[in-house]
Amino acid sequence: MSDAFACVKQYVFRTCKDEQICVHAGDVRHCEIMYHPTYERLLNKAIMLDGEPKPTRLWESMVAMGRLHDMRGDDTWRMIVLDCVMSSLQGWSLRISRDLYVDLSDVRSDMFEAGLATWTETVRGIAPRLVPAIMRKTAIRAAYQGATVQTRETAFERPEDFLDEEDHPEMPGPKASSLIHGANIRDPAVVEQLRGERNGALFHKNNCMDAVSRFHEEIRAGRRPDITARAAKAPMLARSNLFGPSHYYYISDFLPPFIGMPAAAEALGIPESAAYHMVRRGTFPCPPTRMGRSLRVPVRPLMHYMEIPDVIVHPDDVENGAAHASGLARRIRDPRRV
Incomplete structure (x- = not known):
């Protein structure tokens, strides 16, 4: 039977x-x-020559990726971080098993459980670059304690068993009610249409409808299958008989996937220096990722933190809303026009 280390490695490589x-x-x-x-x-x-994870930029980025994917309900990067940390403990696990006469699979199970618990406990208030070293020390201490008291925890056989899904809930779905202020509309099709028109009016207000129109052309031409497939599977779509039902997309699909720290700080309403200070302390709301020498903040988690609904819209609704806003704007500028 494979031990915990081997199961995680097989899962990550697969x-x-x-x-x-x-x-x-x-x-x-x-x-x-x-x-x-x-x-x-x-x-x-990542492992280095001496087997000990160092507080490098590589580890900082890996932990940041793990935190971001946890928010999406995706365990891939969490398992990558755990595999890298556990790989640095191969020698320690053999030594503890040999010196204290404990089954190797039990030692490695104790290490993995401690590493996973530390990952969860350090999600706030700990700088990402320090997390791997803390996980490693905690795993070694837990293995020694488990061997000393002769505990025998059964080794896991499936990587899925390592994960506590309740600790990492998925992001909530689009909040359509937040877009319809003061209305009591119960028809899902109407709600869906209004949602798209409201966002179209917002795009027009921010003078970005030219870019939105080009984005819609790519969707209608079938050049964005990954985006439309993700949206079309959502159960909340109410108008399956609409022409081009596969053209739906999420608002975040149109936005850039990452923005710089100055823009993120401005969106959060905090000084840029305070944002960098929060990153160093590990308290920034959305763990940034490092690209070269600069830090970038992912847009989708930032929207989630700011309670901005990442709603699904149809290009026709967005364009109708923008056209209506455009016509209204012209009437205001020229009162003589009816």
């Missing part, structure tokens, strides 16, 4: 395969850095 791993943005398509290693090379670079 998930990552031989694909390029982006530790900066999580997706090579959105990253400004050209070099992206395979997971095996990333693992070798």
